[in-house]
Amino acid sequence: MLLNKSPRIGIALIGIALAILPFLIGMSFGNAWIRMLDFALLYIMLALGLNIVVGFAGLLDLGYIAFYAVGAYIYALLASPHFGLHWPLWAILPVGALVAGVFGMLLGAPTLRLRGDYLAIVTLGFGEIIRIFLNNLNAPVNITNGPKGIAGIDPLAKSIEIFGYQLHSLYLIYYLFVALAVLIIVVTLRLENSRLGRAWVAIREDEIAAKACGINTRNVKLLAFALGASFGGVAGGLFAGFQQFVSPESFGLFESIMVLCMVVLGGMGNIPGVILGAVVLTVLPELFRHWAGPMQVALFGQTYIDPESMRLLLFGIALILVMRFRPMGLLPSARRKAELVEHA
Amino acid sequence: MTVLLSATNIAKYFGGIRALKDVSLTIKAGEIYGLIGPNGAGKTTFFNVITGLYPRDGGDIVFDGRPLHVDSPHEVTKAGIARTFQNIRLFAEMSALENVMVGRHLRSKGSVLGAVLRTPAVRAEEAAIKAKAMDLLAYVGIAAKAEVRAASLSYGDQRRLEIARALATEPKLLALDEPAAGMNATETAALRALIEKVRADGTSVLLIEHDVKLIMGLCDRVAVLDYGEKIAEDVPAVVQKDPRVVSAYLGVPYEQ
Numbered sequence: 153m154l155l156n157k158s159p160r161i162g163i164a165l166i167g168i169a170l171a172i173l174p175f176l177i178g179m180s181f182g183n184a185w186i187r188m189l190d191f192a193l194l195y196i197m198l199a200l201g202l203n204i205v206v207g208f209a210g211l212l213d214l215g216y217i218a219f220y221a222v223g224a225y226i227y228a229l230l231a232s233p234h235f236g237l238h239w240p241l242w243a244i245l246p247v248g249a250l251v252a253g254v255f256g257m258l259l260g261a262p263t264l265r266l267r268g269d270y271l272a273i274v275t276l277g278f279g280e281i282i283r284i285f286l287n288n289l290n291a292p293v294n295i296t297n298g299p300k301g302i303a304g305i306d307p308l309a310k311s312i313e314i315f316g317y318q319l320h321s322l323y324l325i326y327y328l329f330v331a332l333a334v335l336i337i338v339v340t341l342r343l344e345n346s347r348l349g350r351a352w353v354a355i356r357e358d359e360i361a362a363k364a365c366g367i368n369t370r371n372v373k374l375l376a377f378a379l380g381a382s383f384g385g386v387a388g389g390l391f392a393g394f395q396q397f398v399s400p401e402s403f404g405l406f407e408s409i410m411v412l413c414m415v416v417l418g419g420m421g422n423i424p425g426v427i428l429g430a431v432v433l434t435v436l437p438e439l440f441r442h443w444a445g446p447m448q449v450a451l452f453g454q455t456y457i458d459p460e461s462m463r464l465l466l467f468g469i470a471l472i473l474v475m476r477f478r479p480m481g482l483l484p485s486a487r488r489k490a491e492l493v494e495h496a
Numbered sequence: 497m498t499v500l501l502s503a504t505n506i507a508k509y510f511g512g513i514r515a516l517k518d519v520s521l522t523i524k525a526g527e528i529y530g531l532i533g534p535n536g537a538g539k540t541t542f543f544n545v546i547t548g549l550y551p552r553d554g555g556d557i558v559f560d561g562r563p564l565h566v567d568s569p570h571e572v573t574k575a576g577i578a579r580t581f582q583n584i585r586l587f588a589e590m591s592a593l594e595n596v597m598v599g600r601h602l603r604s605k606g607s608v609l610g611a612v613l614r615t616p617a618v619r620a621e622e623a624a625i626k627a628k629a630m631d632l633l634a635y636v637g638i639a640a641k642a643e644v645r646a647a648s649l650s651y652g653d654q655r656r657l658e659i660a661r662a663l664a665t666e667p668k669l670l671a672l673d674e675p676a677a678g679m680n681a682t683e684t685a686a687l688r689a690l691i692e693k694v695r696a697d698g699t700s701v702l703l704i705e706h707d708v709k710l711i712m713g714l715c716d717r718v719a720v721l722d723y724g725e726k727i728a729e730d731v732p733a734v735v736q737k738d739p740r741v742v743s744a745y746l747g748v749p750y751e752q
Contacts, residue, residue: 339612346611346618347604347625350590356599357587364547364581366602366665375608388606 159274171234174326186322190394192434194387196225197336199393199414199430200385200423204340206412207421207485208349209376210356212272215259215279219381221286221403222255223248223388225296228398230394231306234297238306245389252385255282260377264370267359279408301399308393325394332390336383340423343379352376353421415472419481436470437463500525500560500669500700501546507554508538508724509546514543517724518555523669530732532708532751534596534744537721539704540582547579548572548720560668570654574602578667580658582674582704588647592638592657595646596629599664602639632660636690652683659690663699669693671702676710688714712736720744 177185202216226248259278263271290298309324343349354362363369391400395441409431418429439483444459444466457465474482501523508516516538523529531539543552544550546557548569557564559575580598587595604625610618633639636656641649646657655675662670673689678686688710695701705711711718712732719729722744737743 178518208551342612342614345610346622347601347606348608348611350598352593353590353594354587354601357589358585360549360569361581361585361587362598363569364549364573364579364585365599366570367598368568368570377606 155381157412161377169204171327174323178320178323182321185324186320186326188435188438190322190325190329192395192431193333193412194391195327195411195430195434196333196427197329197387197390197424198384198411199338199418200340201380201387202411203380203415203421203423203426204343204352204383205376205380206415207426208344208352208382209357209373210352211263211373212268212275212377213259213380214272214276214405214412215282216275216380217403217405217408218259218279218282219252219255219384220388220391220407221282222252222381223385223401224392224398224402225286225302226251226273226385227389227392228302231393232302233304234302234383241308241389245386248385248389248483249382250385253382255385256377256379256381259381260374264266264373269342276405276408278407279403283400283403286403287422296400299400301397302351302399305392305396307396308390329390330396332386336386337423337427344423348375348383413471417471417481419483420482422483422485425481425483425485430480433467437467440466497667498525499523499558499724500527500592501560501564501702502545503555504557505555506542506545506552506557508541508550509553512588515724516545516552519721519724519726520555521719521726521729523700523702524716525668525700526695526698527716528695528703528714530718531702531704532706532718533721539721540673542721543671543702543704546572547577549670563728570602573665573667576666576668577671578665578669579671580655580662580673580675582677583655584651584658586646586654586657586661587648588645590646592633592646592649592660593626593629593641593642595657596632596660596664597625599632599661600625600628602665606655607710612752629660632664633657635663635693636660637686643695652679652686655679655687656690659694663694669697669700669702674705674706675703676705676707684710 160457174186174189175188198220201219202213205211205213206217210415221452227244228248229235230237230244230247259275263274286296286297289296291369307321310320311321312324314320322471351362351367354365354367355372359369404458414429414433415426417433418427419425445455448455448457499522503519505518506516506520507514507518519538519542530544533539539548545552546564548567548571551567559577562575564575565571578589587598590598604621606618606621630639630642636651636659638649638656638660641653646654649657659672660674661669676687679687684707691701691703691714703711703715715732717730718732718735720727720735720738720741727740727744730739
């Protein structure tokens with residue numbers, strides 16, 4: 153299909169904006185904010201992966217972070233002094249995606265008959281099992297280095313010099329993440345408008361009717377789990393290379409819930425919504441952390457509430473407000489929006 | 497006429513309750529076959545057994561010359577039996593068109609990789625799915641509502657949409673579970689015309705219905721279930737006068 157003129161210009165403008173964004177932010181706020189931008193991109197990838205399972209197929213998954221953990225540890229094991237392996241990034245990411253996808257099927261297979269609350273509990277348990285395994289796989293053979301985690305992981309990129317100008321590695325990582333996030337967005341968009349995407353939504357809407365329409369619900373659900381998990385695996389690998397350190401602590405239940413919040417708050421099943429949710433929930437808490445302290449000092453002369461604890465409080469309030477006033481998310485999918493209008 | 501479906505000694509238990517006791521019946525190709533009986537007689541249970549929704553506890557089903565493996569509903573649909581549901585089961589949040597497009601799932605084969613790469617073959621298949629779905633919407637007479645959300649359609653249109661979705665799987669046998677329930681006289685007449693059209697176009701129809709007038713006017717043959725047993729099977733005029741059928745419906749003693 154040929155794009156007509158205006159979307160092409162739109163895409164070009166977005167491309168230019170994404171290309172210069174880190175320089176604008178870096179020059180006005182410093183490198184810490186570019187780091188945050190990189191995290192926002194990671195969370196976009198994660199949230200889009202979870203959106204396949206929760207948003208499209210309607211399978212509530214509370215253990216999604218396990219796949220992020222699998223991807224992160226694959227990277228950590230294949231590119232660190234821990235085993236003395238130093239694979240290149242492009243070789244690790246497919247392996248991470250594949251292994252995470254297999255884990256996705258491992259979770260999916262026993263839960264095929266479960267829905268809703270029951271599925272949520274099993275997936276929650278699965279997420280914890282993975283974390284506990286990572287925590288304890290340092291004996292008798294040291295695989296994961298236990299709670300100490302794996303340090304000294306190969307960086308994703310090193311700072312380079314272009315025309316005498318020092319370009320910080322954060323910028324290069326930013327471009328890598330943008331490229332992969334765009335790839336994942338395109339893949340999800342295409343899946344959504346495909347035979348498989350329709351089958352997922354059909355299962356979400358009415359599983360028995362979906363079966364009667366000739367959909368092999370077992371295979372289609374397993375595909376949702378596997379594809380969602382593989383996105384998580386890719387994001388996990390990037391996370392490990394970005395932080396250059398992984399430990400089981402990073403993959404707790406709270407992280408799973410955080411990603412789920414991004415999907416729900418942005419608008420379940422709607423790709424722009426999920427992207428917005430990921431950005432908002434990454435950026436807002438950081439904004440609070442940076443401004444809550446100075447703002448209190450400016451207003452009251454001293455800090456009454458620790459910005460760190462206020463961050464979670466405001467996060468909670470924001471979630472409640474969104475669910476109260478926009479129960480279908482900030483950008484609901486067209487389908488769910490129609491329902492909202494009708495019931496209003 | 498060749499036999500399309502032959503069910504022999506179908507049995508189904510729910511715990512200690514025998515919902516179906518050795519029910520045998522045959523449906524011929526090109527036939528509109530009615531299944532009637534008082535409430536709780538086992539009509540829908542029989543439906544669910546032959547469409548694979550319930551595992552059966554005994555009996556054999558031969559469909560289109562081959563034994564029917566009813567382990568999973570999608571296999572049954574693949575073999576050529578499509579169904580609608582007594583309490584309409586549409587994909588409520590999808591448009592009417594998308595509902596029918598889902599019905600094409602079985603008769604299309606676009607893979608994950610194809611979808612991601614959007615290959616010419618996949619694009620052509622998508623276009624074909626959409627065109628076929630539009631045709632089917634027109635066939636059942638709701639083409640103008642293609643973009644309407646299924647849940648927003650009127651009751652009669654929802655019934656039609658369910659039939660269109662079932663037809664999208666290209667069935668040899670279309671099984672309709674009380675399609676006229678809750679319809680007014682006009683809607684029922686239109687439904688009757690639609691069912692006749694489906695048969696005329698080569699698809700056999702199995703019909704569960706309470707509307708006796710519709711059954712008697714439409715069906716070539718009728719089977720009557722009562723307490724999970726088949727008590728009669730013949731052309732409507734004969735079944736109507738069968739004393740066991742009369743007693744099952746009206747409670748008149750069999751020995752008069």
